[in-house]
Amino acid sequence: MTGPLKHNAVRNSLSTLAFLVAGYLALSWAEANFDGYQTQLLNLVAINAILAVSLNFIYGFSGMFSLGHAGFMAIGAYVSALCILPPAQKELLWLLEPIYGPLAALETPFVVSVLLGGLAAAATSLLIALPVMRLGGDYLGIATLGFAEIIRVLFTNLAYLTNGAIGLRGIPSYAGIWWNYGWLAVTLFVVLSMLKSNFGNVLKSIRDDEIAAGAMGINTSGYRTMAFCLGGFFAGVGGALMGSLVTTIEPKMFNFQLTFNILLIVVAGGLGSITGSVVGAAAITLLLEWLRIVEAPLTLNFALAADDPQLCAAALAVCLASGVFWLRKWRRGARRPAAALAGRLIRGLTLALALTALALALTLALALALAFLGLEMFPDFTLDVPGIPGMRMVIFSVALMCIILFRREGLLGVREFSWDGFYDRLGRLARRLGSGGR
Amino acid sequence: MEADARAENENGLVLELNEVAMRFGGVAAIDGLTMAVPPKKVVGLIGPNGAGKTTVFNVVTGFYQPTAGSVAFEGRPLSGLTPQAICALGIARTFQNIRLFAQGTVLDNVMVGCHVRRRCQWWMAPLCLPRFFREEKEIRLKSYRLLERLGLAPLAGEIASSLPYGAQRRLEIARALATDPSFLLLDEPAAGMNPQESADLMRFIEEIRREFDLTILMIEHDMKVVMGVCAHIWVLQYGRLIAEGDPDQIRGNPEVISAYLGGGPKAEA
Ligand SMILES: Nc1ncnc2c1ncn2[C@@H]1O[C@H](COP(=O)(O)OP(=O)(O)OP(=O)(O)O)[C@@H](O)[C@H]1O
Ligand SMILES: [Mg+2]
Numbered sequence: 062m063t064g065p066l067k068h069n070a071v072r073n074s075l076s077t078l079a080f081l082v083a084g085y086l087a088l089s090w091a092e093a094n095f096d097g098y099q100t101q102l103l104n105l106v107a108i109n110a111i112l113a114v115s116l117n118f119i120y121g122f123s124g125m126f127s128l129g130h131a132g133f134m135a136i137g138a139y140v141s142a143l144c145i146l147p148p149a150q151k152e153l154l155w156l157l158e159p160i161y162g163p164l165a166a167l168e169t170p171f172v173v174s175v176l177l178g179g180l181a182a183a184a185t186s187l188l189i190a191l192p193v194m195r196l197g198g199d200y201l202g203i204a205t206l207g208f209a210e211i212i213r214v215l216f217t218n219l220a221y222l223t224n225g226a227i228g229l230r231g232i233p234s235y236a237g238i239w240w241n242y243g244w245l246a247v248t249l250f251v252v253l254s255m256l257k258s259n260f261g262n263v264l265k266s267i268r269d270d271e272i273a274a275g276a277m278g279i280n281t282s283g284y285r286t287m288a289f290c291l292g293g294f295f296a297g298v299g300g301a302l303m304g305s306l307v308t309t310i311e312p313k314m315f316n317f318q319l320t321f322n323i324l325l326i327v328v329a330g331g332l333g334s335i336t337g338s339v340v341g342a343a344a345i346t347l348l349l350e351w352l353r354i355v356e357a358p359l360t361l362n363f364a365l366a367a368d369d370p371q372l373c374a375a376a377l378a379v380c381l382a383s384g385v386f387w388l389r390k391w392r393r394g395a396r397r398p399a400a401a402l403a404g405r406l407i408r409g410l411t412l413a414l415a416l417t418a419l420a421l422a423l424t425l426a427l428a429l430a431l432a433f434l435g436l437e438m439f440p441d442f443t444l445d446v447p448g449i450p451g452m453r454m455v456i457f458s459v460a461l462m463c464i465i466l467f468r469r470e471g472l473l474g475v476r477e478f479s480w481d482g483f484y485d486r487l488g489r490l491a492r493r494l495g496s497g498g499r
Numbered sequence: 500m501e502a503d504a505r506a507e508n509e510n511g512l513v514l515e516l517n518e519v520a521m522r523f524g525g526v527a528a529i530d531g532l533t534m535a536v537p538p539k540k541v542v543g544l545i546g547p548n549g550a551g552k553t554t555v556f557n558v559v560t561g562f563y564q565p566t567a568g569s570v571a572f573e574g575r576p577l578s579g580l581t582p583q584a585i586c587a588l589g590i591a592r593t594f595q596n597i598r599l600f601a602q603g604t605v606l607d608n609v610m611v612g613c614h615v616r617r618r619c620q621w622w623m624a625p626l627c628l629p630r631f632f633r634e635e636k637e638i639r640l641k642s643y644r645l646l647e648r649l650g651l652a653p654l655a656g657e658i659a660s661s662l663p664y665g666a667q668r669r670l671e672i673a674r675a676l677a678t679d680p681s682f683l684l685l686d687e688p689a690a691g692m693n694p695q696e697s698a699d700l701m702r703f704i705e706e707i708r709r710e711f712d713l714t715i716l717m718i719e720h721d722m723k724v725v726m727g728v729c730a731h732i733w734v735l736q737y738g739r740l741i742a743e744g745d746p747d748q749i750r751g752n753p754e755v756i757s758a759y760l761g762g763g764p765k766a767e768a
Contacts (some may be wrong), residue, residue: 251625259635262600262603270601272562273599275562276582
């Protein structure tokens with residue numbers, strides 16, 4: 062039964078086709094009904110997914126800890142922008158130093174510019190792969206981080222190519238929903254067809270045991286270089302799309318923060334899971350946007366809050382859920398023998414957090430109940446929280462630490478979505494519902 | 500030139516080591532070792548702890564470049580070749596401390612072994628070429644057949660590191676066989692097994708030798724285990740060859756007896 066060859070090939074291809082059609086319809090609907098802000102977010106999800114998949118390919122599947130994504134993106138964004146900026150706009154932009162001659166008149170279609178952006182990034186990754194591939198683990202991370210910084214400094218100073226620190230403005234915004242999701246589809250197709258084939262096994266074998274892979278006749282440094290360049294290519298593509306989406310780029314934009322966000326998506330989604338990267342890109346892009354609230358000034362008032370049932374319910378649910386979650390974590394941890402001081406410390410902290418969250422939930426519930434009865438528990442209580450710039454990133458950094466401490470494999474670990482798994486689960490669910498009904 | 504070398508090799512030595520030395524700083528792990536491995540037999544390399552047996556494997560498979568001397572495979576010098584090039588020539592090996600691709604499935608592990616013989620390149624994967632898919636299917640089938648032959652087919656979908664120890668050893672052999680070798684190096688395949696299991700394993704090794712038409716060079720710690728299967732045995736001590744010959748000659752050799760009796764703590768347990 063469980064032979065070596067795939068079954069259900071027809072069903073699975075049909076399912077994929079149905080999924081693509083559904084995606085097409087959903088995107089058409091979104092295009093027609095979303096406002097500018099929502100469309101922007103939808104586009105960001107696609108671009109972040111491309112970037113996360115490319116980083117996951119390098120880090121999660123090929124085992125190279127790379128922190129150079131912002132550098133590849135910068136190259137892709139600048140090359141593509143230089144290709145699509147209309148000559149008239151270029152004349153206006155380069156004020157301090159004249160633009161390098163041949164570039165002034167250059168104008169290509171958008172596809173070509175994105176491809177060139179990706180290829181330029183891939184060529185650069187090949188260039189840095191040659192000396193850097195021999196380094197392993199942390200060293201590679203440091204070297205690629207240095208590379209990204211060098212790119213930033215270079216782009217600030219090569220004014221005749223990049224217009225220096227002023228950056229490029231008025232880049233035509235071609236990168237709409239169809240381009241972004243089209244490129245996401247291309248990225249997923251290329252990466253998945255590699256990973257699903259035996260080349261995926263080969264990459265993972267190099268990641269798991271480079272010596273054994275070499276003994277099996279695998280050209281380990283060759284395949285690592287290939288994976289690094291392919292990841293670099295799609296990072297460049299993502300950068301090119303990003304440039305056309307935001308229409309303004311400057312070297313400052315491509316700082317470590319950008320790499321960090323993508324790394325966060327990859328780690329949260331699961332190192333070694335493409336599904337995780339896509340889901341993580343959607344979740345974290347939306348969360349990053351939504352969390353802008355915490356950077357704006359905020360006034361908390363129970364009486365006011367009670368007027369907003371949605372907010373109440375949300376706050377209550379969050380407190381309760383986190384309380385229960387932490388308590389369960391703590392209990393599970395308590396069963397293991399206390400190994401080190403760090404373990405005990407973490408467990409104590411976790412318990413404190415859990416109890417705080419539960420207490421908050423209870424207080425909130427009580428206050429709300431009283432408010433509904435017309436009584437105010439804290440009549441004059443309002444809490445003014447000033448806007449703290451950068452608070453989002455604090456929250457995200459803490460979240461990343463929590464992921465690493467409590468769920469190192471991320472959301473999905475190395476699991477992937479598959480139609481076989483999907484129908485399997487669907488069948489089981491149907492059977493359970495069927496037997497439950499009787 | 501290569502043709503010459505092969506013609507010259509008609510007498511058929513699989514592996515020739517000529518005065519090979521391997522030094523690590525002050526330590527001479529191998530010291531002037533000369534060996535000539537005849538084809539289509541199971542042969543053994545034995546010796547007490549730290550004698551340099553694994554180092555011989557590492558030199559032959561290209562992980563170390565010998566400090567002196569030369570190594571030739573089927574008449575062809577191996578100096579300067581990388582491990583992957585040597586594997587492509589037809590030498591496969593297993594490791595003393597099992598080195599599987601721990602996160603992959605059993606089938607994945609064997610499929611990685613098939614990679615070295617594949618003709619399609621990586622960039623053909625996204626192009627959906629029929630040739631590519633055909634080759635993928637062949638690899639999958641070949642791996643599965645190998646697993647069936649080694650009795651691991653029911654475990655094909657399991658994660659390699661979750662297998663019991665003995666199955667992991669067999670999986671490593673399956674993975675090595677997937678590279679289509681003509682010469683197989685096994686580093687202590689019976690380590691950690693009880694006498695019954697290692698006797699079974701030795702019979703099994705003789706079987707696969709016949710079935711895949713191989714030459715097998717096997718490292719073994721325990722002298723008794725190899726005596727049954729090996730047609731020829733080399734005995735190393737402190738990196739030097741102290742004896743070679745068929746099992747009877749080795750058994751009666753006074754130097755071997757004293758090496759094993761006075762050797763390391765694990766000697767002749
Ligand atoms: N990479 C290395 N660097 C330094 N010394 C090494 C290295 N590899 C092996 N040696 C030394 O060479 C000697 C022989 O080691 P080797 O592993 O070949 O022994 P062995 O015969 O396989 O022993 P065992 O039965 O324990 O497997 C040992 O003294 C070891 O410490
Ligand atoms: Mg050894």
